[in-house]
Amino acid sequence: xxxxxxxxxxxxxxxxxxxxxxxxxxxxxxxxxxxxxxxxxxxxxxxxxxxxxxxxxxxxxxxxxxxxxxxxxxxxxxxxxxxxxxxxxxxxxxxxxxxxxxxxxxxxxxxxxxxxxxxxxxxxxxxxxxxxxxxxxxxxxxxxxxxxxxxxxxxxxxxxxxxxxxxxxxxxxxxxxxxxxxxxxxxxxxxxxxxxxxxxxxxxxxxxxxxxxxxxxxxxxxxxxxxxxxxxxxxxxxxxxxxxxxxxxxxxxxxxxxxxxxxxxxxxxxxxxxxxxxxxxxxxxxxxxxxxxxxxxxxxxxxxxxxxxxxxxxxxxxxxxxxxxxxxxxxxxxxxxxxxxxxxxxxxxxxxxxxxxxxxxxxxxxxxxxxxxxxxxxxxxxxxxxxxxxxxxxxxxxxxxxxxxxxxxxxxxxxxxxxxxxxxxxxxxxxxxxxxxxxxxxxxxxxxxxxxxxxxxx
Numbered sequence: 086x087x088x089x090x091x092x093x094x095x096x097x098x099x100x101x102x103x104x105x106x107x108x109x110x111x112x113x114x115x116x117x118x119x120x121x122x123x124x125x126x127x128x129x130x131x132x133x134x135x136x137x138x139x140x141x142x143x144x145x146x147x148x149x150x151x152x153x154x155x156x157x158x159x160x161x162x163x164x165x166x167x168x169x170x171x172x173x174x175x176x177x178x179x180x181x182x183x184x185x186x187x188x189x190x191x192x193x194x195x196x197x198x199x200x201x202x203x204x205x206x207x208x209x210x211x212x213x214x215x216x217x218x219x220x221x222x223x224x225x226x227x228x229x230x231x232x233x234x235x236x237x238x239x240x241x242x243x244x245x246x247x248x249x250x251x252x253x254x255x256x257x258x259x260x261x262x263x264x265x266x267x268x269x270x271x272x273x274x275x276x277x278x279x280x281x282x283x284x285x286x287x288x289x290x291x292x293x294x295x296x297x298x299x300x301x302x303x304x305x306x307x308x309x310x311x312x313x314x315x316x317x318x319x320x321x322x323x324x325x326x327x328x329x330x331x332x333x334x335x336x337x338x339x340x341x342x343x344x345x346x347x348x349x350x351x352x353x354x355x356x357x358x359x360x361x362x363x364x365x366x367x368x369x370x371x372x373x374x375x376x377x378x379x380x381x382x383x384x385x386x387x388x389x390x391x392x393x394x395x396x397x398x399x400x401x402x403x404x405x406x407x408x409x410x411x412x413x414x415x416x417x418x419x420x421x422x423x424x425x426x427x428x429x430x431x432x433x434x435x436x437x438x439x440x441x442x443x444x445x446x447x448x449x450x451x452x453x454x455x456x457x458x459x460x461x462x463x464x465x466x467x468x469x470x471x472x473x474x475x476x477x478x479x480x481x482x483x484x485x486x487x488x489x490x491x492x493x494x495x496x497x498x499x500x501x502x503x504x505x506x507x508x509x510x511x512x513x514x515x516x517x518x519x520x521x522x523x524x525x526x527x528x529x530x531x532x533x534x535x536x537x538x539x540x541x542x543x
Contacts, residue, residue, distance in 0.1 A: 092116055092180075092210060094203045096219035098501050099238045102471050105143035107149065107164070107176055109240040114175045116162055117146065118202040120195050122178065134474060148175045169221060178426045179206065188232050196224055201229035203233050220501030237506075241472040243514040247494060247504040249356075251517055253525040254296035254342060268362065280305065284526070288315045290529040294352060294523030296342050304338070306345065310518070320345070331379075332424060333371040339365050339527045346523040347372035347489065348525070350382060354479070356490045356513050358468075359527030362536040365491040367420040373461045373489070374424075378442050383461045385443035388417050389452060389478070390465040417446075449474070452481055459485040468492035468509045469499040475508030515536040 091113045099106050100121070107115050122143075129139040153162045161175030182192065183201040187208060190197040200217070207215040217228050217235040228235035244250060262268075269281040282288060291297075295307045297317060304325065305317035325341040328334060330348065335341035341361075346355045347369060357365045374384040421438065425431050438444075462482060467475060467490040475490070482488050490512060494504040504510060516522040529537070 088245045090114070090208060090213075090528050092213060094118065094199070094206065094213040094215065095121065096199060096217065096221065097121045097128075097226060098220040099218055100125065100142035101128075101135055101138045102220055102238060103241055103473050104138050105145055106142075106240065107145055107472070108166065110174055112174050114177065115175050115515045116179055116206060118179045118199050119181060120198040121201065122146075124195060134449055137450075137453060138471075138473065146176070150178070155180070155395070189428060190227075196221075196227065199232055200224075200228060200233065203228070204231060207233065220506075234283075241511055242506050244505055245510060247510070249293065250494075250510060250526075251295070251513055251524055253294075253356075253523060254298060254339075255288075255291065257297070257299040259299065260301045261297065261303050271430045279308070280317040280319060282315050282317065284311070284315050291315055292517045294346065296525075304342075308362060309520075313336045330368075331371040331372065332373045333367065335368075336364070337529060339525060339529070340368055343368050343525040343527060344372060346525060348376065349523075352521055352523050353482070353486070354488050354490075354512075354516055354519065354522035356467075356492075356509065356516075356522075356524040357527060358492055358494060358509065358513075358524070360495060360529075360540050361493055362540065363529060365493075365527060366417065366435035369463055369489045369491055370417060370420050370456065371424055372478070373463060374438060374442055376461060376487075378438070379395055381486070384459040385445055386461050386463060387445050387447050387452075387457060388463045388465065389449055391393055449478065452478055455481050456483045458483040459484055460487075462486060462488045464488065466492060467512075468494050468504075468507045469502065470508035471499070471502065472506075472508045473509035475512050479512065 089520050093110050093113055094116045095106060100117075103109070107117075121338045125139045125143055129136055129143060148159060148162055150158055150162050158178050159180055161177040164174045164176050166173055176249065179202045183198070183205045187205040189204045190200055192198050192201060203215060214234065217225070217233055218238050219225055219235060220238055222237075225235040225237070264287065265282060266283075267283055271279045271281070273279060282311075284291075289308050291310060293307055293310055296304060297307065298304045302322050304320045304322050306320060307315060308318045309316035322338075325345060326335060328341060328344050328348075330344055335344055343355075343357055343364075346352050357367075357369060359365055372384045373383075377384075377386055421435055422431065425435055425438075453466075453516070462478075464470075464475075464478060469492075470478070479488055479490075490509060492507075492509040494507060494509065502508075513524050516524075
């Protein structure tokens with residue numbers, strides 16, 4: 086192999102997490118063990134999300150390797166990026182089994198075969214750094230025990246501490262206006278009050294559609310951010326707390342802020358995060374029904390959910406797509422029931438909504454390749470999506486559509502994902518400056534005193 090800065094050996098889970106990962110190592114040398122290609126080949130069949138990502142990764146590798154001869158593939162094929170004139174970095178495949186005298190672990194496991202390949206590569210290039218890149222923390226531990234450098238795949242990780250994630254609001258103690266020296270207040274023709282402030286230190290990191298609150302009861306929403314100024318839209322706290330959305334009223338200010346974003350026709354993407362029971366799903370569902378049935382803003386509601394096992398199991402279940410999805414979408418039907426619990430005829434109310442509202446349950450598999458026009462797309466449990474998967478779904482939104490992502494970053498069920506590498510975190514940070522998007526981190530557990538105590542103590 087030719088001399089390049091660093092050898093990065095990619096594990097299978099990296100290519101499933103991000104099928105385009107081979108393009109993201111700049112001038113360095115990307116190496117793929119033959120075992121990884123074999124694992125991708127074994128996983129590529131089927132209609133699941135993992136199978137689709139495997140096929141995507143294989144296509145990306147083929148784009149680079151093309152018709153290169155076997156000797157060239159082993160030495161390294163230049164990675165030709167369209168945005169750069171000169172080749173940047175190399176991609177190669179480590180062929181065959183590692184010689185017995187170079188093996189550091191018994192080759193009965195695929196992980197061991199990959200580690201053996203990395204050790205052999207390291208032995209042949211002692212003057213260069215060789216790094217195994219894997220999402221599997223146990224694989225990294227095994228690598229370090231064998232004297233191999235190993236690290237996580239960080240290219241799509243935008244923050245290091247989940248505490249730095251945009252919560253969707255900034256709270257100032259005492260009175261917000263006490264430390265404001267310059268402000269220009271305007272009244273718009275439709276009766277809104279706008280405050281235009283210099284982008285001072287205390288408002289340096291604000292982004293569009295964030296809320297600003299203080300202890301005195303002031304609340305506003307950021308409607309415009311420039312290099313020099315921030316424009317706030319003054320909100321009536323009492324009016325905000327008195328919202329009635331399909332019979333649902335906010336229980337706290339955080340829910341009221343969430344409803345303000347959900348009901349705003351100019352906000353096309355809303356991310357709601359928070360602990361179990363904080364009201365994410367019922368708020369989104371109530372707003373969706375209100376906007377579809379009463380306001381006629383959307384033609385249909387599309388509900389999908391990321392759940393481990395869903396992609397693989399749905400094909401084996403009997404019935405229609407909606408019937409197959411029903412076991413995983415109980416949270417939606419439970420919240421629909423909760424919205425009408427106090428009605429004289431709860432069952433009749435639910436049947437009325439389902440009959441009048443085009444509420445469609447879709448598997449993530451069926452969303453790929455589709456384009457949804459004038460639809461409200463509700464993605465539940467989105468913390469279990471990778472950045473690549475969430476991009477695949479959000480880009481399905483067509484003209485006049487709105488996407489609402491719901492998730493609890495403390496309850497991630499997908500292997501190799503953490504709160505900082507979750508697709509929901511990635512989406513929140515990537516769309517931080519998007520003028521038509523907003524996020525709210527809900528607080529507390531209004532579901533019940535029991536749920537609140539369990540969330541805090543179990």
